[in-house]
Amino acid sequence: MNLLELKNVTKHYLTGSEVVKALEDVTLEVKYGEFVVIMGPSGSGKSTLLSIIGGLNRPTSGTVVVDGIDIYSLSQEKLADFRREYIGFVFQSFYLIPYLTVLENVMLPLIVTDYTKEQKIAKAKEILERVGLSSKMKRFPDELSGGEQQRVAIARALVNEPLLILADEPTGNLDSLTGIEIMKLFKELNDSGKTIIVVTHNPENAKFADRCVYVKDGKLLGIEVLP
Amino acid sequence: MKLYSISIKNLLRHKLRTFLLLFVLVLAIFTFVVLITISRVVNENFAKQLDEYGANILVTPKSNSLSITYGGMMISSVEYEKNELREDDILKIRTIKNRENISVVSPKLIGIVKVNVGSNSLMKSAIICGVNFESEFKLKKWWKILGRKPSGKDEVVIGSEVARSFNLKIGDVVNIEAQVFKVSGILEETGSQDDLMIFADLRSVQDLLKKHGTITLAEVAALCYNCPVEEIVRQISDVLPNAKVTAIKQLVESRMEVMHRFGKFSFGISGIILLISALIIFTNILASVNERTKEIGILRTIGYKQNHIMRVILTEILVISFVSGLLGYLLGWGVSMIVSPILSGTTNVKVSFDWILFILSIFISLGIGIIAGIYPATKASKIDPIVALRAL
Numbered sequence: 001m002n003l004l005e006l007k008n009v010t011k012h013y014l015t016g017s018e019v020v021k022a023l024e025d026v027t028l029e030v031k032y033g034e035f036v037v038i039m040g041p042s043g044s045g046k047s048t049l050l051s052i053i054g055g056l057n058r059p060t061s062g063t064v065v066v067d068g069i070d071i072y073s074l075s076q077e078k079l080a081d082f083r084r085e086y087i088g089f090v091f092q093s094f095y096l097i098p099y100l101t102v103l104e105n106v107m108l109p110l111i112v113t114d115y116t117k118e119q120k121i122a123k124a125k126e127i128l129e130r131v132g133l134s135s136k137m138k139r140f141p142d143e144l145s146g147g148e149q150q151r152v153a154i155a156r157a158l159v160n161e162p163l164l165i166l167a168d169e170p171t172g173n174l175d176s177l178t179g180i181e182i183m184k185l186f187k188e189l190n191d192s193g194k195t196i197i198v199v200t201h202n203p204e205n206a207k208f209a210d211r212c213v214y215v216k217d218g219k220l221l222g223i224e225v226l227p
Numbered sequence: 228m229k230l231y232s233i234s235i236k237n238l239l240r241h242k243l244r245t246f247l248l249l250f251v252l253v254l255a256i257f258t259f260v261v262l263i264t265i266s267r268v269v270n271e272n273f274a275k276q277l278d279e280y281g282a283n284i285l286v287t288p289k290s291n292s293l294s295i296t297y298g299g300m301m302i303s304s305v306e307y308e309k310n311e312l313r314e315d316d317i318l319k320i321r322t323i324k325n326r327e328n329i330s331v332v333s334p335k336l337i338g339i340v341k342v343n344v345g346s347n348s349l350m351k352s353a354i355i356c357g358v359n360f361e362s363e364f365k366l367k368k369w370w371k372i373l374g375r376k377p378s379g380k381d382e383v384v385i386g387s388e389v390a391r392s393f394n395l396k397i398g399d400v401v402n403i404e405a406q407v408f409k410v411s412g413i414l415e416e417t418g419s420q421d422d423l424m425i426f427a428d429l430r431s432v433q434d435l436l437k438k439h440g441t442i443t444l445a446e447v448a449a450l451c452y453n454c455p456v457e458e459i460v461r462q463i464s465d466v467l468p469n470a471k472v473t474a475i476k477q478l479v480e481s482r483m484e485v486m487h488r489f490g491k492f493s494f495g496i497s498g499i500i501l502l503i504s505a506l507i508i509f510t511n512i513l514a515s516v517n518e519r520t521k522e523i524g525i526l527r528t529i530g531y532k533q534n535h536i537m538r539v540i541l542t543e544i545l546v547i548s549f550v551s552g553l554l555g556y557l558l559g560w561g562v563s564m565i566v567s568p569i570l571s572g573t574t575n576v577k578v579s580f581d582w583i584l585f586i587l588s589i590f591i592s593l594g595i596g597i598i599a600g601i602y603p604a605t606k607a608s609k610i611d612p613i614v615a616l617r618a619l
Binding site for chain 2 (some may be wrong): 051054056057076077080081082083084085087089091095097098099100104107108109110111112117120156160
């Protein structure tokens, strides 16, 4: 069963009078519980691909189906609901909110849900425990190391129990050892059943995945199934 | 954590910016409250003082005959006696419905008398005016008397012109219709008909002119701040059917005009200050939204809707507006209490807590916040997460 199905996805940007072809006719399928790495040099269109999968970036043509939902047939506001319920995002620069504590940052996606206050706190604490940051709940992001901040970001991505985790260069701002730690965390999450797509240009990261998808100049070059 | 927690925490993080916004809006509301309160208090006191300052209603006998002028008003001939006013009549003025508004009633008997100084000097004619000194002094607060006020029925106060033509000094003795009077005081030049008159006790003048119980006219000072002078004129006319009651309209209208102009000025200034504060808040919130593009982008990415973002931004503004309205009113009220007595020149001014102005302050403050904040909030809600984060 496929969690994700991209069919003939094309994305063209208009910069001035010039058309930039960010993605050309990409077709891709990701199964439930898979761990996929998207590789490619910078400017290859891999981040654009991730944003299209995540419901942030409407493709010029083609369809994106997640868990049976043709997501770009949804309205802008419904798409926000979709992102909250189905997708967990992790970024290269963590993007934590500096004036909120670790616990509050993790609770952010829950604020606009119907959970009770106690449920929200319980969920956030549970996830923080899972990423190993229970002891730093009351800290602010700038009091944490890069690796710790990325763990908070991952906790935030997980707290809403999404089907799909999308990570854009999650190790890009970390030293190689911490990067491996983070990739290991993704692997653990994958082992516990989460579907994960990581965009990276670091071949080291590919080792953790089930499959590796290569992108260059907006085109899918090939898919490698890893041992 | 709720949506508003994000707003509150952001306000607390940017303490300086929050303080600045609060300061600007508190100052605006404060100015509004102070100007409105003080202009109201000062107006009231100013009006009361103006009302006490000279007469605004003139009561004269009904007559079609020759007239003389008094204080710029046409009054009936003093010689015409058919319809003369009785002293008792004017007591009725105190019985009208709006009697609380009647501040001073000053009856007068005016006539021509023969005057000489010393035993051998020439007899000359002069105008004498019989008054009740107590009410006359109350009415003519601008009178400056050299010497002292008369203390008995045989003492007079004379106008500056009279003093000059008879060469009289304070303490001199003067014969009026062969009766001896002492000059207790001389009026400083007023530029009015008062300069030409001898002021004596009403009863004495009635004796001299042999017009017991009669008066020529009565001047009335009515407090017209909260009731139209026309209404008082009508009420007096009702109790005095034989009298002609005239409002010195020009005076009344110019008094009202002064008050209204002051009120308009206050509103104008408040309006400008509120507008400026709205502009400052607008630019400030807009800058803050631009600064927070990335943060808003994250919230949009993790599933916040446009209206969630809008609520976060508007909550910040409304919190600031509400607090500003509250503080602005309380501060304005406090300062008004201190300043009002100084500005209105009396100590018995009470500036009470005005619920209507209090609620108005909060609503105006919220209104300014919404007007200044709606565009930045809308702009924030429309931020495209892809553009905001650029990472994807």
